[in-house]
Amino acid sequence: MTERDRSAGAAATSLWRHRGFRRYLAGQSASVAGSSITSAALPVLAVLRLDATTGQVAWLAFLGQLPPALLALHAGALADRYPKRRQMVTGDLVSAAALASVPLAGALGSLTLAHLMVVAVVRGAAGVLHDAAAISLLPQLVDRSLIQRGNSRTGALFAVAATAGSTIGAALTALLGPARALLGDVASYLVSACCTARIHTRETAPAPARKERMRTEIAEGLRYVRADHRLSVxxxxxxxxxxxxxxxxxxxxxxxxxxxxxGSTVFGVVLGVGALGAAAGAWAAPALARRYGPGPMMLGALALAPLTQLPLLLASPGPAWQVTIGAALFLQLACAGAASTTQRSIRQLVTESGMQARMQAVSTCLTSGARPAGTLLAGGLGTWVGVRPALAVGAVLLVVPFLVLARSPLRHLRHMPEPDAPADSARHPQPAPSGRRQGSMNGGAV
Incomplete structure (x- = not known):
């Protein structure tokens, strides 16, 4: 009997009694907190200590986001082939080793922007291996009827962990310097690896007969997402x-x-306040989806996103604007947390077990592929027309996802799909009549 089987009864009433879920949550939360430490410390290290230009900051971000775009499909196929926990632990350990080299180089006086760029590439590659397995492990860890609740709890706790990480990152940066502050993220990767290794659950992915089937399995994932209207949108x-x-x-x-x-301390605090918004949005997501419907709720969240950028564009130096920017970031991430939690639950509910990682990998590949393009665009616009006008372009681009969803039948989605709904049963969902519960055919993902 696996840990999932032993915990099924308890998990039906409380996910906190599910030992495997608790270990999963503890490990991933530690990793999120550590990443927030790096998010708070790395810009300070690059901009204030290594005098990075706007273009160099853009290249640093570009290189960190390139591996997910290139490797996501392969990482997803590997996660559907082999034990997911092993892939997660490997990614954590590689990331820890790469990041540990930064404070070491700083102590030796040899740290350069080129070093940070290499670390960004290695950490990005290890991260996509870890994330492809981690996201697809949850549907195997808990009963499918608990997926939405599990994603809500996970998203909320991750946001709290991000808040704590940003605060800790700001404090460590002030006390130890930005390079040595990264040791906090190194420790978080080790905690994540330890917790993941202690999860005991049955994994359904069979070992393939021939390794040359990797390309075939990747193509299956692409066709699977394209064939289901919900996943495609x-x-x-x-x-x-x-x-x-x-x-x-x-x-x-x-x-x-x-x-x-x-200042670096206020910067970390602003990040932390924003992360609290993500926690509130993720925790409230199931209730909001029940009250307004997943489609209208996510459409409203996408509509608010561009408006939350206005304080940033109008701001000038001073404490009042810092508070305003923090409040706007709180609202932005609350919307993002609610929408992200809901759409992830829908995707996992409508996807069969053997396709979970590849389904996620297709989304990761395309979204990650957009990020390097966005960072290069940011670098070019920031250099040629200035940072503030470039941020205005970004705010306008946030209108595009709202328009994509608004033109889709998914904007009418009133209920979550049934937990066991097969993806093949819903190619072209139609809006259900008002007041009637939608079945799996009318489910959707956004």
């Missing part, structure tokens, strides 16, 4: 969102640290 919405956010996120730190004269 979701991928297009996510890719458009990623392009806009990549542009915004690449220049956001430069804009706050340099143009708005925000």
């Amino acid at each position: 979701l991928t297009r919405v996510n890719a458009a969102t990623s392009l806009a956010l990549a542009l915004l996120n690449t220049l956001w730190a430069v804009y706050l640290l340099r143009d708005l004269e925000v």
Whole structure:
């Protein structure tokens, strides 16, 4: 009997009694907290210590986002072939080793931007291997009827962990310096690997008979997503969102640290406040989806996203604007947390077990492919027309995913699909009449 079998009864009433879920949550939360430490410390290290230009910051972000775009499909196929926990642990250990080289080089006085770029590539490659397996492990770890609740709890706790990580990152940067602050992220990877190794659950992925089938399995994943209208719309919405956010996120730190004269400590606090919004949105997602319907709720979230950029574009140096920007970021990430949690649950519910990782990999490949394009666009626009006008372009691009969803029948989705609904049963969903519960045919993912 596996841990999932032993915990099934308890998990039916409380996921917190599910030992495997708790270990999964603890490990991934530690990793999220560590990544937030790096998010707070790395811009300070690059901009203030190594005097990186706007273009160099864009290249650093580009190189970190390139591996997911190139390797996501292969990582997903591997996760559907082999034990997911092994792939997760390997990714954690490789990331820890790569990141540990930064404070070591800093202590030796040999740290350069080129070194940071190499670390970004290695960490990005290891991260996509880990994430492809981690996201697809949850549907095997808990009963399918608990997927939405599990994603809600996971998203909320991840956001809290991100808040804590940003605060810790700001404190470590101030106390130890940005290079040695990264040791906190190194420790988080080791905690994640330890917790993941202690999860005991049956994994259904069979070992392939021939390794040359990798290309065939990747093609199966692409066809699977393209054939299901819900997954196809979701991928297009996510890719458009990623392009806009990549542009915004690449220049956001430069804009706050340099143009708005925000200190490293305040920068970390603002990141932490925003992460609290993500926690609130993820925790409230099931209730919001039940009250308004998943489609209208996500459509509203996408409509609000461009508006949350206005305070950033109008801001000038000073504490009042720092508070306003933090509040806007809270609202932006609350919308993102609610929408992200809901769409991930729908995708997992309508996808069969043996396709979970490849389904996620297709989305990751296209969304990750949009991010390097967004970072290069950010670097070019930031250099040629200035940072603030480039941020305005990013805000306008956030309208595109709203339009994609608004033109889709998924905007009418009123209920989550049934847990056991096969993806092949819903190629072209239609909106259900008002007041009637939709079945699996009318489910959708955004």
